[in-house]
Amino acid sequence: MPHAPGPVPPQPSAPASRLRRLVTPVGVMAAVVGAFGYVATVDPNEPGHYPVCPMLRFTGVFCPGCGGLRSAHAFAHGDLVTALGSNALAVVGYLAFAAVWVAWTVSASRGRPLRIALGPVHWWAVGAALLIFSVVRNLPFGSALAP
Numbered sequence: 001m002p003h004a005p006g007p008v009p010p011q012p013s014a015p016a017s018r019l020r021r022l023v024t025p026v027g028v029m030a031a032v033v034g035a036f037g038y039v040a041t042v043d044p045n046e047p048g049h050y051p052v053c054p055m056l057r058f059t060g061v062f063c064p065g066c067g068g069l070r071s072a073h074a075f076a077h078g079d080l081v082t083a084l085g086s087n088a089l090a091v092v093g094y095l096a097f098a099a100v101w102v103a104w105t106v107s108a109s110r111g112r113p114l115r116i117a118l119g120p121v122h123w124w125a126v127g128a129a130l131l132i133f134s135v136v137r138n139l140p141f142g143s144a145l146a147p
Contacts, residue, residue, distance in 0.1 A: 018109055025105045032097070040076035044069035060136050064089060064130045067147025086147050089133050 042049050055063040057101050067087035074082035075094060100116070105113040136142035 021108045021111060025101065025108050029101060036076045039069055039072045044073050063132045063145055070147060104111060130144060
């Protein structure tokens with residue numbers, strides 16, 4: 001005995017479907033803008049607003065993130081020179097995030113997943129760059145990289 005086909009669910013319209021696909025990247029950007037807005041408003045250069053880096057506090061050594069809030073504050077105010085002076089690696093991270101976010105948003109709007117294939121070599125290179133940055137910024141000749 002053949003089965004009678006059940007009701008077919010309605011297919012989403014193209015504009016509604018595109019908006020649905022963009023919800024996540026737009027939500028992520030809204031969170032990032034909110035975080036940068038907060039850091040732009042609450043100055044990390046004034047003591048007492050943010051906790052001190054535990055690594056710096058207990059060891060006196062700058063970690064790769066030290067100066068990141070001051071960098072974000074300067075970046076949010078359009079002061080790229082101060083942002084680079086506070087944490088150059090963080091500025092590179094902001095720019096890399098922006099590039100990945102644009103690619104993600106374009107892919108999502110076209111209905112395609114974003115594929116970024118990073119192999120172990122890439123992750124080791126990122127780790128090595130973080131380690132080298134951390135070591136150099138703590139040496140006398142690398143003081144320009146210190147926050």
